[in-house]
Amino acid sequence: xxxxxxxxxxxGQIGGTLAHLAAIKELGDVVVFDIAEGVPQGKALDIAEAxxxxxxxxxxxxxxxxADIAGADVCIVTAGVPRKPGMSRxxxxxxxxxVMKAVGExxxxxxxxxxxxxxxxxxxxxxxxxxxxxxxxxxxxxGMAGVLDSARFRHFLSLEFDxxxxxxxxxxxxxxxxxxxxxxxxxxxxxxxxxxxxxMGWTTQDKLDAIVQRTRDGGAExxxxxxxxxxxxxxxxAAIEMAEAFLKDQRRVLPCAAWCDGExxxxxxxVGVPTVIGENGVEKVVDIKLARDEQEMFDKSVDAVRGLVxxxxxxxxxxx
Ligand code: A3D
Numbered sequence: 660x661x662x663x664x665x666x667x668x669x670x671g672q673i674g675g676t677l678a679h680l681a682a683i684k685e686l687g688d689v690v691v692f693d694i695a696e697g698v699p700q701g702k703a704l705d706i707a708e709a710x711x712x713x714x715x716x717x718x719x720x721x722x723x724x725x726a727d728i729a730g731a732d733v734c735i736v737t738a739g740v741p742r743k744p745g746m747s748r749x750x751x752x753x754x755x756x757x758v759m760k761a762v763g764e765x766x767x768x769x770x771x772x773x774x775x776x777x778x779x780x781x782x783x784x785x786x787x788x789x790x791x792x793x794x795x796x797x798x799x800x801x802g803m804a805g806v807l808d809s810a811r812f813r814h815f816l817s818l819e820f821d822x823x824x825x826x827x828x829x830x831x832x833x834x835x836x837x838x839x840x841x842x843x844x845x846x847x848x849x850x851x852x853x854x855x856x857x858x859m860g861w862t863t864q865d866k867l868d869a870i871v872q873r874t875r876d877g878g879a880e881x882x883x884x885x886x887x888x889x890x891x892x893x894x895x896x897a898a899i900e901m902a903e904a905f906l907k908d909q910r911r912v913l914p915c916a917a918w919c920d921g922e923x924x925x926x927x928x929x930v931g932v933p934t935v936i937g938e939n940g941v942e943k944v945v946d947i948k949l950a951r952d953e954q955e956m957f958d959k960s961v962d963a964v965r966g967l968v969x970x971x972x973x974x975x976x977x978x979x
Contacts, residue, residue, distance in 0.1 A: 662717060663687030663906050666728035666770060668762050669737035670699035670721065672888055673778060676895035677735055678719060679706050684899065686906060688718045690727050692765075693738070699723070725765040731773045733902045736789060738762050739779040741889040742882050748781040748836055749967060755779050756788055756971055763792025774905045774940050775800045776898050777916075782835040784967035786916050787929045791978055797918035799940040804835030805914025805931040806897035807890075811877040812841050815870045819862055820848055831874065831914060832931050833960030839931065840956040841871045845947070901936060908938035912945065922946040923957070930964050 665681050667674045670693035681689050689706075691699040699721030707719040720727060728734065739755035742748060759779065766775060766789075775795060777786040786802030793800065808831035817824040826849045833840035843853040848861075857864055873880070881890040904911035917934045919925040922944040933945035949957055972979040 663732040664730055665689050665902065666731035666734045666773065667691045667737070668728070668734055668765070669693060669739065669779070670695065670702050671737060672741070672891035673737040673895050675702045676891050677737070677898060678702060680895055680899045681902070682706055682710070682715050682717050682719060683713050684903070685715050685717055686899070686903060687732065689720070690731065691719070691721045692723070692725065692728055694723060696723055725769050728765070729769045731770040733905060734766055734770055734773045734775045735778065735898050735902060736762055736775065737778045742780070744882055744886055748878070751780050752784065752967060752970055753974055755785055756974055759785050759788040760792050760975065763789045766795070767793045771795060773799070774902070776901050777802045778894060778898055780835070781967055783916050783929050783931070783964040784971055787968055788971050788978065790918070790929070796940070801901070801934070801941060802835070802916025802929060803894065803898045803901055804916055805831055806900055807894050808835065808839055808841070808874060808877065809914055810893060810897060812846065812870070812874040815873055816846070816848070819866060819870060820856070822848055830933065832933070833957050834930055834964040835916065836963060837875055838956070838960035838963045839875055840953060840960055841874050842953060843867065843871070844950070904936035905938065905940060910935050910937040910942060915941070917941050917944055919944055925961065928961065928964060928968070930961055
């Protein structure tokens with residue numbers, strides 16, 4: 660049986676890490692595309708040369724030609740520009756929208772059956788634009804944010820409780836940005852919800868609030884430390900988790916920026932919600948009932964995403 664084909668659009672910090680992880684996990688043959696000449700070729704060769712030590716049997720190819728992504732089963736898109744200190748994700752909108760147009764058309768013409776995972780920021784607007792430009796079915800185009808934001812939340816909670824990260828589950832909903840909504844009552848240690856852990860004296864509400872805020876600021880914390888770019892190891896790992904769920908039809912329940920048309924009372928918008936990911940892409944949006952305060956936070960987040968989508972339509976009239 661032929662190995663799956665994984666196309667990585669963007670060979671920067673995240674793209675290179677994705678290629679390395681996909682090869683080590685033997686998820687499939689990897690094609691790395693970028694407009695920068697030599698960069699995808701150099702990274703693909705460098706990673707291929709790790710094969711004898713890592714003992715993986717997949718091929719890696721770097722390219723500047725979209726024809727090489729033909730027939731890809733998965734496309735992971737990181738093409739564009741990342742944040743620098745002092746920039747918000749939204750500051751990237753104009754420049755990355757143009758990139759989404761080129762990438763969307765490249766995928767439409769060469770890999771129309773792929774499951775597409777967008778990582779480029781501002782995430783919720785870029786995944787919407789990428790879907791519009793590519794014309795692929797909505798269930799086959801998703802954004803990676805919730806898996807990363809939840810992982811950050813889980814990491815901080817495991818530090819607070821001094822327990823294994825494996826036993827901490829967390830849910831983060833809404834847009835990927837300052838309005839993201841970490842849901843405390845759906846986040847647990849071995850099934851015990853966070854509000855119960857506060858009652859049990861494992862932590863205080865103030866400390867929990869501070870962890871929620873640190874999660875919201877998780878991307879900015881790394882940008883502030885790196886100074887020259889944004890996070891890439893954990894973002895790549897999160898996207899690989901989603902790609903694997905699709906390729907292996909795992910039906911994982913993962914928070915993604917997914918198309919909601921009816922779910923959560925939305926009439927056609929990409930926003931972070933719990934989904935089931937399987938062989939058809941988004942098999943289902945898990946339409947949970949939110950408490951009043953959660954709904955208020957979610958609505959604020961939805962408004963912010965709507966604002967960005969409107970701004971995209973203002974910049975590129977083919978989207979209006
Ligand atoms: P970086 O290392 O700069 O890589 C981006 C790559 O895109 C570069 O190699 C560019 O040459 C390439 N590129 C630019 N224009 C095009 C084009 N038209 N076609 C193909 N390739 C192109 O950035 P990065 O890998 O650190 O980050 C990539 C994106 O992910 C940025 O927009 C970040 O803001 C975003 N990001 C999102 C998250 C989320 O959780 C959603 C987390 C971290 C970073």
